[in-house]
Amino acid sequence: MNKSLDQQFMKKLAALVFPIAFQQFMLALVSASDAIMLGMLDQGYLSAVSLAGQVQFVFNLFLAAMTIGASMLAAQYWGKGDKESVEKIFAVVLRISFLVSLVFFIGAVFLPEQVMRIFTSEEALIAGGAGYLRVVGPSYILCGVSQIYLCIMKNSGYAAKSSVISSSAVILNIVLNAVLIFGLWNAPRLEIAGAALATVTARAAELVWVILDSAKDGRIKARVSYLLHPDKILRRDFWKYTTPVLGNEIVWGCGFTMYSVIMGHLGSDAVAANSIANIAKNLISCFCLGLGSGAGIIVGNELGAGRLEKAKEYGRRLCRLSVAGGAVSGMILLAASPVILAFANLSEQAGGYLQAMLVMCSYYLIGKSVNGTTIAGIFCAGGDSRFGFWCDTVTMWCITVPLGFIAAFWLKLPVTAVYFIVNLDEIVKLPAVYRNYKKYRWVKDLTVKMS
Numbered sequence: 001m002n003k004s005l006d007q008q009f010m011k012k013l014a015a016l017v018f019p020i021a022f023q024q025f026m027l028a029l030v031s032a033s034d035a036i037m038l039g040m041l042d043q044g045y046l047s048a049v050s051l052a053g054q055v056q057f058v059f060n061l062f063l064a065a066m067t068i069g070a071s072m073l074a075a076q077y078w079g080k081g082d083k084e085s086v087e088k089i090f091a092v093v094l095r096i097s098f099l100v101s102l103v104f105f106i107g108a109v110f111l112p113e114q115v116m117r118i119f120t121s122e123e124a125l126i127a128g129g130a131g132y133l134r135v136v137g138p139s140y141i142l143c144g145v146s147q148i149y150l151c152i153m154k155n156s157g158y159a160a161k162s163s164v165i166s167s168s169a170v171i172l173n174i175v176l177n178a179v180l181i182f183g184l185w186n187a188p189r190l191e192i193a194g195a196a197l198a199t200v201t202a203r204a205a206e207l208v209w210v211i212l213d214s215a216k217d218g219r220i221k222a223r224v225s226y227l228l229h230p231d232k233i234l235r236r237d238f239w240k241y242t243t244p245v246l247g248n249e250i251v252w253g254c255g256f257t258m259y260s261v262i263m264g265h266l267g268s269d270a271v272a273a274n275s276i277a278n279i280a281k282n283l284i285s286c287f288c289l290g291l292g293s294g295a296g297i298i299v300g301n302e303l304g305a306g307r308l309e310k311a312k313e314y315g316r317r318l319c320r321l322s323v324a325g326g327a328v329s330g331m332i333l334l335a336a337s338p339v340i341l342a343f344a345n346l347s348e349q350a351g352g353y354l355q356a357m358l359v360m361c362s363y364y365l366i367g368k369s370v371n372g373t374t375i376a377g378i379f380c381a382g383g384d385s386r387f388g389f390w391c392d393t394v395t396m397w398c399i400t401v402p403l404g405f406i407a408a409f410w411l412k413l414p415v416t417a418v419y420f421i422v423n424l425d426e427i428v429k430l431p432a433v434y435r436n437y438k439k440y441r442w443v444k445d446l447t448v449k450m451s
Contacts, residue, residue, distance in 0.1 A: 021290025
């Protein structure tokens, strides 16, 4: 039985986690290509687009809540074999995601300067970032729709295909970045605007592809009847489980944005170093993120099928794997640090900051891996979505954000000391995460009461 369980687990792991991890890696490559190419032109361009990218970061928080909420129900209903309910869930989430995307589109296109002033007081960075936001604005609507399609594909047995589509869009984005930023092959040299236009074009191509793919036989479809008349019971339960996740994402995301606000007011060198450190961290942590997303689907499928003990065993294995994955990711980041420093086109001061930041990111990845797998994956798979909200509220808003502001603006500590403080959140929450995991409140079949 154990050998059979091992084989089943590894098969599910290979089918879900690795494609999702590869997809996360490719998505991180877009940010990396933006940073590298714009940094080759001017450090100010890098800093401006990095700060403007905080709008995308906040937008991604809402998208994450939508996709986690959709996965909670879709994974369990798919495990139960109820395709009709999955299509109804798809319609509910698609409507909501479109409306949220519309708000970000309006803010980016019509209020870009006001948005940029939230993150920095340097006029040069505000001007560059505002120009980027005006062009990139439509991508929020395109992304808001396509990401829900991709989420449903992952939860309905097409994780590999979703990875192919997303990765292809990333490759297109990177190629267009080079062409439009530098003006290759007789194309206009658009610099910052070129990076934004490349993003919009790639997102449009991605959306067209997922819509065409969903039209195939056997796929989950966005049916007009469900879009116009959403299922009230599923909509109610979606919000029941998603609202705490949304609260968690907002609490965490606003806290993380406060870190950018703090670093953004410590000078352009600090902003540039922080930008490169975050990009490197995101590239290396792709397996950790894939493990968290895959964990929610793997455990959710078993819970929905009524195999609670198997779900519990899978959760245990995934937790152990998250520790190992985080440790290996941290070591890879340390090993890659000399290469990152060599290729980063930074001033001497910014380079010194970056060297210290990469060391801190290496142990941060262990906490990030464990917390991402448990809070966003295993716990949410069984509807335990409130824990993450309270955990991040306490660790970020009662500890790291206040300490970060005190360190930066009152004590005026060095940049690296401030960075150390604001990166303690994932480590501080580990004991609480472990205690909550051992309570097994997440071992729950969400479809029972909705049958």
